Amino acid sequence: MSDTVVFLGPTLSRQDAGRALGAHFLPPVSQGDIISVANDRPRAIGIIDGYFQLVPAVWHKEILYALDKGIPVVGAASMGALRAAELDAFGMVGVGRIYQWYRSGFLEADDEVAVIHSPSEIGHRPLSEAMVNIRATLERAVRCNGLPTETALALLEACAATPYWQRSFDRLLADGKGLGLSDAELTALERCERVDQKKLDALEMLEWMARAPAVDAATPEFPFNRTSKFDRLMDQDTCLARNGDARITVSVLADFYRLHGQHLFPGAKSLALARAGGRASDVVDALRSEGRLDAVLSEAMARDRSDGLRPCEGDDQAVLERYCRQAGLKPDQTARDLGRTVGLDDGERFIERLHRFTFRSP
Known part of the structure; x- marks a missing residue:
């Protein structure tokens, strides 16, 4: 097993991930997983994807536990970007544009990165589109294809009102037609190159980890307080x-x-x-x-x-x-x-x- 562990799901295929970083890739992170991995003392832990809603999400306290043990934790793209934005003050490293969006307060909603996906047997293939990808694509359509900013904002509002599991580029085009976009606007939207911002950020994180032999994360000193709830998590999960x-x-x-x-x-x-x-x-x-x-x-x-x-x-x-x-x-x-x-x-x-x-x- 590699001494670097990365939690990965629908954001990036394992084949693409393996070409960027030699690591032991595990399914999306969930409650208890960081504790389990940290107890094996890996060189570093990377978080890209994580479960939520149907499965208990990874605790912030677990990541602090790993940091307290001197294990660098790096996050990007999806659940990793969310947790890094919340915990970078304690030493977790955030990488990529999505992390910066959350860190700056530009984004706040967790469902911006949420997707539904297939099970591990067929590669965690995404079955919906993340809003951050739609956001980045609309930004490119404005910059490169002449889509009016006001139109892009209206489309984003329609996307935000759509449940995350129903979001897709086909749905976006249907929303555009429903909003009465002109033929020129619809053409600009259809011809725009789609941006997979989550994939780009995930690759950036893996490449960053590959370039940093020791993953020298400056971890501030903080008191890690074990609580009865945390101990129960360790005992049970x-x-x-x-x-x-x-x-x-x-x-x-x-x-x-x-x-x-x-x-x-x-x-x-x-x-x-x-x-x-x-x-x-x-x-x-x-x-x-x-x-x-x-x-x-x-x-x-x-x-x-x-x-x-x-x-x-x-x-x-x-x-x-x-x-x-x-x-x-x-x-x-x-x-x-x-x-x-x-x-x-x-x-x-x-x-x-x-x-x-x-x-x-x-």
Whole structure:
């Protein structure tokens, strides 16, 4: 693995990114990922893309944690530009035009960089257009194609009123026709070269990182205060392995073990701890000390049905009955009561984990 880690998604293909910087590329960053990576002490961390809305977004505190450990963190283009604009006073490095737009206060809305995209299996391909790209394209149309400034501003207003997942250049042209643009204005818009500002900024960041062997970021001294909430995040959400966009975190693995550990290591002390409701991090530590962590993690990854973007769902009653048959439990109990029998008190989480991890008895 490269000693530089970059979180990347729809902004730039991994092939293009790899040509600019030799790095270990991970899917878009989400809550807990920076902690997980920082604990491996990489040379530097780059953030381009990140999840939000459907998946908890990366915490500012995680980035401060990495900076406090002396690990440079660089951001650009998308989530990276947002977090860099918010944290550059603490030592995070921002690169590119979009970062400058947020840093100066010219942009404030998070959805300027938001897009929807395909899953990792087909390369996180963008399925909508970021408003920052539309903004940069309209700027070029004004500068190079004679589009009136007033027209560009009207189009931007229409774009801002459109949900981010529906934004596209085709939609922009349709908005132009709906606004009654003249034939000359529509021609100027159609013929304008489209600007992918996010891609340009991402490449600039990667090239900057490649040119800076030590990524010498001047990190100001600041007191990093650990809070109970941050400690809980470390205990629960540290990532142990990835299946595409899906992550096996400490808490997820502990839940898997609570559900199916009896089929793997009956009688193990780690299983007794898990089913007694022990802390997830303690369960993982116990598995590690017993030399069983890799085996449980491998089994969890083999059974994982998650795509990382939404809860696993299905016929709750059917999955409950199947699990009860396998585990020798009475099927007439509530999901909450069944969960409690294996140390998982949250009934909804119990059901979601059953849907996520299929397990067939030998």
